[in-house]
Amino acid sequence: MTPNLDSQITERLALDGLRFTRGRREVVEALLASDGPMSANELSDVLGDGVPLSSIYRSLAILTDAHILTVHLATKGLARYELSEWLVGHHHHLVCTECGSVEDIHVSASHEERLREVVDAVASVASFIPSSHALEIDGRCAQCQ
Amino acid sequence: MTPNLDSQITERLALDGLRFTRGRREVVEALLASDGPMSANELSDVLGDGVPLSSIYRSLAILTDAHILTVHLATKGLARYELSEWLVGHHHHLVCTECGSVEDIHVSASHEERLREVVDAVASVASFIPSSHALEIDGRCAQCQ
DNA sequence: CCTATAATGATAATGGTTATCGTTATTGAA
DNA sequence: TTCAATAACGATAACCATTATCATTATAGG
Ligand SMILES: [Mn+2]
Ligand SMILES: [Mn+2]
Ligand SMILES: [Zn+2]
Ligand SMILES: [Zn+2]
Numbered sequence: 001m002t003p004n005l006d007s008q009i010t011e012r013l014a015l016d017g018l019r020f021t022r023g024r025r026e027v028v029e030a031l032l033a034s035d036g037p038m039s040a041n042e043l044s045d046v047l048g049d050g051v052p053l054s055s056i057y058r059s060l061a062i063l064t065d066a067h068i069l070t071v072h073l074a075t076k077g078l079a080r081y082e083l084s085e086w087l088v089g090h091h092h093h094l095v096c097t098e099c100g101s102v103e104d105i106h107v108s109a110s111h112e113e114r115l116r117e118v119v120d121a122v123a124s125v126a127s128f129i130p131s132s133h134a135l136e137i138d139g140r141c142a143q144c145q
Numbered sequence: 146m147t148p149n150l151d152s153q154i155t156e157r158l159a160l161d162g163l164r165f166t167r168g169r170r171e172v173v174e175a176l177l178a179s180d181g182p183m184s185a186n187e188l189s190d191v192l193g194d195g196v197p198l199s200s201i202y203r204s205l206a207i208l209t210d211a212h213i214l215t216v217h218l219a220t221k222g223l224a225r226y227e228l229s230e231w232l233v234g235h236h237h238h239l240v241c242t243e244c245g246s247v248e249d250i251h252v253s254a255s256h257e258e259r260l261r262e263v264v265d266a267v268a269s270v271a272s273f274i275p276s277s278h279a280l281e282i283d284g285r286c287a288q289c290q
Numbered sequence: 291c292c293t294a295t296a297a298t299g300a301t302a303a304t305g306g307t308t309a310t311c312g313t314t315a316t317t318g319a320a
Numbered sequence: 321t322t323c324a325a326t327a328a329c330g331a332t333a334a335c336c337a338t339t340a341t342c343a344t345t346a347t348a349g350g
Contacts, residue, residue, distance in 0.1 A: 017326090018328095019327070021316095024328095039306090040306080041306085054331070055329060055330070058328085058329080061307095073220075096273075105267055111267065114259050115280075117259075118280065121253075122250055122280075126286075128239045129284045130283070131242065131284040135264070135280050136280075137273065137277075137278045138275070138276055138279075139268065139277070140273065145274060164348090166297065166298090197299055199301085200298060203297085
């Protein structure tokens with residue numbers, strides 16, 4: 001983890017009187033190393049017995065409350081988490097309908113600009129004030145073809 | 146329910162040797178009357194005691210398996226269902242982060258064309274074969290401002 | 291009418307997630 | 321360096337949306 005990211009998270013937690021402890025750090029580092037959002041169980045597999053599942057769940061809840069993590073819902077009955085966009089940048093997701101994998105995808109500035117135009121136009125018609133958007137693409141990933 | 150829609154669903158179910166029974170019809174009609182996807186409990190509130198919750202759950206599973214309904218996941222731990230796009234047309238969703246409501250939103254053909262361009266460009270880079278896409282806009286709905 | 295199969299409804303079981311509670315660690319003040 | 325006050329932890333129980341079970345009922349074809 002870069003010193004800058006570390007201090008961003010440490011300072012954000014401190015705003016709520018919370019500490020960036022080893023368990024929380026391990027969760028963040030596993031997510032940072034992943035190419036897509038991870039569930040509590042997937043994190044548990046990676047982190048092993050050093051971090052009990054109950055602590056993983058609590059860390060995910062606390063880090064999400066502090067806006068350090070964002071929850072992603074693509075599989076029913078299962079929540080996956082990732083670093084929030086203010087920490088790792090705006091991106092979208094490719095969701096494989098075959099194997100269930102979720103892959104991060106970055107969109108070029110010009111394409112992102114087009115997306116934002118559509119979002120603004122659509123939202124204004126409905127008197128809706130958009131705070132964020134997500135383009136989710138379902139289909140078959142490279143492995144599942 | 147229009148006779149055309151009714152026969153489309155009836156014929157689709159018949160392909161799997163299934164019938165379009167009263168309980169399933171009531172679920173479909175409630176979803177048709179809604180301006181957004183509904184959960185099993187929300188359907189139960191609307192349908193009352195005439196359709197037991199266990200039957201609602203089973204109808205949702207069967208209709209989804211038959212591609213008549215599509216599941217929508219925006220609230221964690223809660224699945225909402227809507228008529229599939231081949232029956233009611235392609236559209237997107239406005240998700241209110243305040244009250245949790247999900248509202249259908251239709252996008253103009255020109256905007257939809259732009260979306261498709263972005264989807265195709267992004268997917269091809271990742272060797273991903275897109276089957277569908279969804280633009281989900283989070284923010285505050287008209288009621289929550 | 292009869293039989294095979296689909297559908298139903300009440301209920302039990304499942305599983306991801308959350309709450310509880312006693313223990314331990316950390317912080318900051320005395 | 322004590323000594324509270326509070327945060328964090330870990331094991332476990334509880335919760336709740338969803339799914340499976342199973343006995344009963346309805347329906348379609350022969
Ligand atoms: Mn992501
Ligand atoms: Mn919809
Ligand atoms: Zn795949
Ligand atoms: Zn709202």
